[in-house]
Amino acid sequence: MFELQTMNSKVNNYNVIPRRILSLALLVALTVLAGGMFRQSSAQEPSPRKVAEPRIVVAPRVEVKPVPKVYVDLSDVDNMDFSYLDKMDFSFIDKMDFSFIDKMDFSYLDKMDFSYLDKMDFSALDKMDLSSLDKLKSLDKFKPFDKFEKLTQQGRGAGVGSGVGSGVSPADEDCEFKIEVLQALFHSDVQRGITAATEWLKPGSAQTVRCRQAALSLLAHYGGKAVTPTILNVARNEPDLNIRKKAISVLGSTNDESVIDTLRDFALNSPQSEITEAALYALSQHTSERAITVLSEIAMSSRPVPLRRAAISSIASRPGEPAVDALFKIYDTDQNIEIKTAVISAFSRRKSERAGDKLIAIAKGSGNVELRKAAIHGIARKFGDQAVDIILGLYDHETDVELKGQMLNALCGSNDPRVTKKIMEVARNTQTPLDQRRHAIGCLSRSKDPEVLKFLEDLLK
DSSP: OOOOOOOOOOOOGGGGGHHHHHHHHHHHHHHHHTTSSSOOOOOOOOOOTTOOOOEEOOOOOOOSSSOOOOOEETTTGGGOOOGGGGGOOGGGGOOGGGGGGGGOOGGGGGOGGGGGGGGGGGGGGGGGHHHHHHHHGGOOOOOOOOOHHHHHHHTTTTTTTTTTTSOHHHHHHHHHHHHHHHHHHHHHOOOHHHHHHHTTTTTTOOHHHHHHHHHHHHHHHHGGGGGGGHHHHHHHHSSHHHHHHHHHHHHHGOGGGHHHHHHHHHHHHOOOOHHHHHHHHHHHOOOOHHHHHHHHHHHTTOOOOOHHHHHHHHHHOSHHHHHHHHHHHHHOOOOOOOHHHHHHHHTTTOHHHHHHHHHHHHHHHOOOHHHHHHHHHHHHHHTTTTTHHHHHHHHHHOOOOOHEEEEEEETTTOOOHHHHHHHHHHHTTSSSHHHHHHHHHHHHOOOOOOOHHOOOHHOOO
């Protein structure tokens, strides 16, 4: 998993949230999402500071009573937005039967890197009534929670807040209290808050790393352009790497044009991956068009491919045609297949007609088969019901067996009668390669349509 520097500088992140409740809320949220208890709406054109919601991938549904294994895809965690949580009502949890948890496979927790929690914005949790979650602690069958909490504590380190039973040191608890006081001072008198926070950041300060990081976030949130020189000085000269990363990451939230060149230098030239990633995150938060230009440079640079893909994902999350222009430039200029595939994925997330036309053009083209397959997948993701017409049209004119298989795969879950008819034609045609016919039969096996069942019976004859 590609790990970016601490992802959020919002002041609410420093409110005291009991870590046990936070961990439990996360596990419940993942369980609810994976169990299909609610569905998020399809991706919309992103706002300047909003990013894509979590992608939850559940194993194919089968007609058996045991709960299927749950697989949580967190590869795109840097683009997750948990702000929607503040609109959720968790009171339903009181009425839920959690006995199914004993049947679920939580072994994936052992393989997950929970350091990503430091990158996520949990400020929405401050607005939620989590009282109903407390009742889950007493459930004997909620066994996976202990493992989840242990792993999240390892990942979070000195995380969002201390709270009862969190195991933090007295120094950390004292720091949390100081942060609350400093935040209150900023609320009451911004200038006095700036003065106090600046003192915390001076060389030789006795404040803990946690407190100094909080001071940076508060300065960026309240101080405006006046505090940019202070934050830049920490970003360039602070000996502690964690504090430097924090200073760099909050520069994006200032939206000060003067920081762009510095962030560009960090992202393109720093030998330390942590600094590069922090700069990339800051650029992803900066709303100016110049930031898009620099993100495009990173995407087409010689930096590691995961970093370049993250830059592309950041561009894809921005609204407006300048972001689409940047994606076109990257795709048409860069020859790296992984980068081109990342751009294709970005096209599928845009509402832009130009992006849709580009996907269709790539799918129809005579270029790299892997790119064409990615474009077909992108069409299915982007166009919804219209994808059936597009892909059926492509299938009838395609000669490449592998691409035809990809098209069948994209159509397989559709209940459209035209799709069913096409798949039956493929399965019936003895001139079609056997692998494709088998794939078509696999698609038909999910149908309860009497016509399909009769067709399968006839094939046996």
